Amino acid sequence: MTLILFIPAFILTFASAFAEPRMVGETLDVSAVRSIVISGEASEIKLTASDAGPYRAQTSARRSGWFSSWYSSWFFNGCRDRSAMRIDGTVLKIEVMQTAWTDLSDCTPEISANIAPDVTVRIDQQALKADLTGDFAHVAIASKAADISLDGHAAGIDILGAAVRAHLRYDTIRQDETVSITAQSLQTDLTFGNGVPVDYSVIAKASYVDSLEPSVPGARPRVSIKGDFVHARIR
Secondary structure: OHHHHHHHHHHHHHHHHHHOOOOOOOEEEOOOOOEEEEEEOOEEEEEEEOOOOOOEEEEEEEEOOOOHHHHHHHOOOOOOOOOEEEEEOOEEEEEEOOOOOOOOOOEEEEEEEEEOOOEEEEEEEEEEEEEEEEEEEEEEEEEEEEEEEEEEEEEEEEEEEEEEEEEEEEOOOOOOOEEEEEEEEEEEEEEOOOOOOOEEEEEEEEEEEEEOOOOOOOOOOEEEEEEEEEEEEEO
16 A cells, blocks of 8 residues: 555656656845845755945755655756745845755755844744844744854844744943844843843743843843743853
C-alpha cells in the first residue's frame, strides 16, 4: 500500500521538475529604499544596514533536510524560489510564498539585502529567523515563532510573538532607544554596554531576570518585556 501511494506522488514530483525549471532569485537595486516590509510564510532573513554599497536585495531558496541531497541529484527544479519582491516608491515589499506541496524535503526561502542606514523594517510572518546587522531606524516584528538577532543599533524595536528568542547587542547608545517585547515564551539577551543605565520592566507569570544593575526609571534605553514565561538577561 505504501508503494502504491508513493508512486503517484513520485510521478507528480518528477513531472513538476520538468514543468517548473529552477528560478534564480531576483536582485533589485534598493538604493532609494527607506523602509522594508516582509510578509507571508516562514523564511530566513539577513539584512545589513551600512554606509557601504552596493545596495541590493535578493531572494533565494535553499534545500535542507535529510532528503535534500537525494532530491537535488534527481530533480532539475531543486528548490524553487517563490518569493515576490517589488519596490513601491521608497518601500521594498517582499512576500514569501509557500513552497510546493510536492517537495520531498524542507525548502527554506531566504532573503538578503544590503541597505542604507536608518531604514525602517517591518516583518510579519508565520515563522522566521532574522539576522540584522548595522544601523536601523525602527524594527517591528510579529511572528508565531521567531529567532531574532541584532548587532548594531535601532532607535525602536517592537517584537510580538508566541515563541521568541531575541539576542540584541547595541554597539552604540544614543539615549533614544526603546525595546518592547511581548511573547508567551521568551528567551532574550540584551546587551547595551558596561555602565549604561537602563529603564527596564518585566511582567510575566514566571520569569528569571539576570541583570547586574537595578532599573533606572526614566533612563534610555527603555525596555518593556511582557509574557507568560520569560528568561531575560540584561547587560
